[in-house]
Amino acid sequence: MIKGETKKIIVVLIGALLNAIALNLFLIPANVYSSGFTGVSQLLSSVIEQYTPFYISTGILLLLLNIPVAFLGWKMVGKSFTLYSFFSVAATTVFLEFIPILSLSEDIILNAVFGGVILAIGVGITLKFGASTGGLDIIAMILSRMKDKPVGTYFFLLNAIIILTAGLLYGWEKALYTLVTLYVTTRVIDTIHTRHVKLTAMIVTKKADELKKAIHSKLVRGITTLPAKGGFTNEPKDMLIIVLTRYELYDLERIIKQVDPHAFTNIIQTTGIFGFFRKD
Structure with a gap:
């Protein structure tokens, strides 16, 4: 720290x-x-x-x-x-x-x-x-x-x-x-860096529960979990999907490196959101 x-x-x-x-x-x-x-x-x-x-x-x-x-x-x-x-x-x-x-x-x-x-x-x-x-x-x-x-x-x-x-x-x-x-x-x-205010992170990991707990301890953001499977290994994995602001990207990157450095993460621009997104 x-x-x-x-x-x-x-x-x-x-x-x-x-x-x-x-x-x-x-x-x-x-x-x-x-x-x-x-x-x-x-x-x-x-x-x-x-x-x-x-x-x-x-x-x-x-x-x-x-x-x-x-x-x-x-x-x-x-x-x-x-x-x-x-x-x-x-x-x-x-x-x-x-x-x-x-x-x-x-x-x-x-x-x-x-x-x-x-x-x-x-x-x-x-x-x-x-x-x-x-x-x-x-x-x-x-x-x-x-x-x-x-x-x-x-x-x-x-x-x-x-x-x-x-x-x-x-x-x-x-x-x-x-x-x-x-x-x-x-x-x-x-x-x-990025000029996009909102981003979507898709994280493929074997440590979904640990990552969710770590993310929620730092960021108050909803996380959607989807089952995933490795294309070559056929190993069962999970995909976590989270929408966040660009100012929270540094904290998310640090959490992923600490909990599961082998996780695959894709960060994409989010142009619009329908439904609940934390504003407080």
Whole structure:
């Protein structure tokens, strides 16, 4: 347990460092914006600096925006997930304050692409180890439990506001380059982790009872059990089918490795659900 948590902390710190590098060395100097709360923080920092005598850094604004979200997540999502997510945000803020804002290239396309790739690697590895970079991920988790509806609409609306605001304030060319960054970020995260909010896991195992008990001790999800048989060995097995959110995938993978490392697991995208799905 200690080894696993230490590894998770290290990964979250590396992810936060990559996020800060992408912002301060690529995106912020080029006035190209990220998605979600990070992009909102960039825009607010630019607007405050341009239209008021004050300056508040992107990192500080990112931390402030995530405080109320963290309170909601603590009550409605789970303490471990929210704690690691806020730790990721706080670490990003610290790194943003220490890493200087420096333009490595005058080419906006290079800044948009490399910034998007580095940012996506940071976000992707953080998600892969059961945490998030805060902000919209926590909100998505809350919405997925309150309403059995796709949360992609909320992501799209907030990112659309970021793009439109960037276009109005700094020219539509900046908005188009922001679109490039968003596209690159999404594609890289798809490769490292998944952008699908709901997933279905089909687990073929000889230890169905032990797996069900272990899964229920960690996740409050229904499990359907089907009889199965090995195609070559004809050995009797069971197939467990469980629908979960992407934020629970790390816990499920860890449970399977601990209980039955020889189990065969297939993870597929779930585009829709009819019937009961835990929302509380």
